[in-house]
Amino acid sequence: MTDDALEPSGLSLGAQRDAALEHTAQYVLRAWNEFDRARESETLPSPELVELLKAPLPEHASNVLAMIDHAVEVLDASLAQSRPRYFAFIGSSGLEVGALADLLAHSYDINLAVDARAATQLEFQAVHWLAQFLEYPAHTGAFTSGGTISNITALASAREAALPGARHRGLADVRPTLYCSSEAHYSITRAAEVLGIGADNVRAIEIDGDRRMRPDRLRERLVADVALGHTPVAIVATAGTTLTGAVDPIDELAEIAKEFGVWLHVDGAYGLPAAAVGETRDLFRGLARADSITVDCHKWMFVPKACSAVLVRDGATLTRAFAHDEAYMPHEGEQFNAVDITLEYSRPFRALKLWLAFATHGASALRDGVARNCEQARLLYHLAGEHESLETLASQPQLSIVPLRVSASGCADPDRHNEALCAAMQADGRVYVSPATIDGRTWLRPCFTNFRTRDDDVRVLVEVVMELGSRCSTLHD
Numbered sequence: 001m002t003d004d005a006l007e008p009s010g011l012s013l014g015a016q017r018d019a020a021l022e023h024t025a026q027y028v029l030r031a032w033n034e035f036d037r038a039r040e041s042e043t044l045p046s047p048e049l050v051e052l053l054k055a056p057l058p059e060h061a062s063n064v065l066a067m068i069d070h071a072v073e074v075l076d077a078s079l080a081q082s083r084p085r086y087f088a089f090i091g092s093s094g095l096e097v098g099a100l101a102d103l104l105a106h107s108y109d110i111n112l113a114v115d116a117r118a119a120t121q122l123e124f125q126a127v128h129w130l131a132q133f134l135e136y137p138a139h140t141g142a143f144t145s146g147g148t149i150s151n152i153t154a155l156a157s158a159r160e161a162a163l164p165g166a167r168h169r170g171l172a173d174v175r176p177t178l179y180c181s182s183e184a185h186y187s188i189t190r191a192a193e194v195l196g197i198g199a200d201n202v203r204a205i206e207i208d209g210d211r212r213m214r215p216d217r218l219r220e221r222l223v224a225d226v227a228l229g230h231t232p233v234a235i236v237a238t239a240g241t242t243l244t245g246a247v248d249p250i251d252e253l254a255e256i257a258k259e260f261g262v263w264l265h266v267d268g269a270y271g272l273p274a275a276a277v278g279e280t281r282d283l284f285r286g287l288a289r290a291d292s293i294t295v296d297c298h299k300w301m302f303v304p305k306a307c308s309a310v311l312v313r314d315g316a317t318l319t320r321a322f323a324h325d326e327a328y329m330p331h332e333g334e335q336f337n338a339v340d341i342t343l344e345y346s347r348p349f350r351a352l353k354l355w356l357a358f359a360t361h362g363a364s365a366l367r368d369g370v371a372r373n374c375e376q377a378r379l380l381y382h383l384a385g386e387h388e389s390l391e392t393l394a395s396q397p398q399l400s401i402v403p404l405r406v407s408a409s410g411c412a413d414p415d416r417h418n419e420a421l422c423a424a425m426q427a428d429g430r431v432y433v434s435p436a437t438i439d440g441r442t443w444l445r446p447c448f449t450n451f452r453t454r455d456d457d458v459r460v461l462v463e464v465v466m467e468l469g470s471r472c473s474t475l476h477d
């Protein structure tokens with residue numbers, strides 16, 4: 001590294017500022033152009049890059065343009081979810097205006113912990129727009145770092161509603177319980193852990209043939225628990241499970257929540273944007289009855305991480321769970337401080353990227369993006385059905401996850417074969433898919449949440465599965 005001094009403070013880019021911005025902008029433009037189409041293989045870190053990433057802490061300044069070059073080398077040799085054939089886990093897609101919003105927001109570095117004037121007003125507006133988009137009657141909500149934190153925030157409100165004063169007193173004298181499907185995301189268990197409910201008190205309710213929570217089993221469990229003196233804190237409906245994209249029957253669960261006087265939270269971190277789309281809207285019937293909802297804008301609303309939202313029907317429930325008085329936190333007149341409704345203190349301006357996405361593209365473009373991903377899931381399901389050696393789940397995908405596996409004859413151990421196939425696909429680099437275990441068996445689990453994915457990318461996915469699936473050495477073990 002050179003010791004090309006920076007001026008004037010040593011922490012300003014000084015004379016190199018224009019060049020650094022232009023240099024970065026060129027790389028961003030190159031990346032966006034590249035992301036338009038899939039690349040045929042992955043770029044692996046070069047030996048020089050590996051060495052660079054072991055270098056000790058630099059004591060002196062270096063040329064910023066050269067350091068930006070290194071940063072881009074790292075990015076290019078990383079798994080970017082923005083690429084159109086990234087089908088693993090639940091990806092995001094680095095929406096261009098979202099990335100620009102992040103650059104602007106981070107440059108101004110506004111803190112949304114307390115009233116930040118216009119930025120706070122924009123966050124209110126983004127909450128309202130999101131509620132309108134999802135047809136959910138909320139006036140209050142906040143942007144958080146992810147579905148995990150949104151779920152914890154909502155369930156902290158549920159805990160305070162079920163057990164008023166529990167945030168101060170603790171839970172020593174009560175036995176709280178939480179209800180979700182056996183395929184709910186782990187963040188629900190984590191919420192139970194950190195909120196003192198306890199992971200052992202999470203009731204994993206059986207699922208039906210479509211992998212949705214069974215309301216009859218839920219009711220049975222509630223009746224039994226109440227009889228034993230437990231206090232149900234919340235029912236959590238998953239609107240798009242992480243494993244298969246199943247949407248729990250929200251309306252029926254809302255009926256049970258009403259009957260037992262229990263909070264209903266909808267974890268729609270992944271799937272909820274599909275509630276805004278004609279073809280899938282019916283799956284979410286009853287959503288407006290939920291006390292709180294989670295939606296990750298950094299999943300299926302295409303903006304870059306981290307941008308989740310928690311919305312509640314009654315804003316006072318958040319205040320009851322989080323409001324507090326501290327000497328360093330002013331509460332003058334009508335002053336609004338987000339720390340009184342959120343888990344976090346320092347909070348970046350996450351709302352800006354969703355706001356800019358809605359403002360630039362319009363809600364209809366976001367709806368179209370979600371609808372297209374659902375069509376691609378149906379296309380994959382259909383294409384897989386044309387191959388005898390490919391197995392899919394019995395029912396059509398509810399949203400945009402399509403588990404599939406190779407079950408070729410001559411394959412002594414299909415689980416090992418599908419694991420090997422997944423690893424071979426990741427090494428091959430044309431498509432990127434993650435494995436998952438469903439009912440004890442190994443599946444490939446492609447998920448479509450990227451606005452850049454084209455139907456041809458779906459066809460390539462099937463071609464690669466067929467090509468590598470017939471070659472994998474485990475076939476002939």
Ligand SMILES: Cc1ncc(COP(=O)(O)O)c(C=O)c1O
Pocket residue numbers: 090145146147148149185187238240241242267268269270296308
């Ligand atoms: C249904 C569901 N809930 C919660 C989460 C956690 O979200 P995050 O990773 O943003 O914390 C996920 C993540 O995939 C999810 O699928």
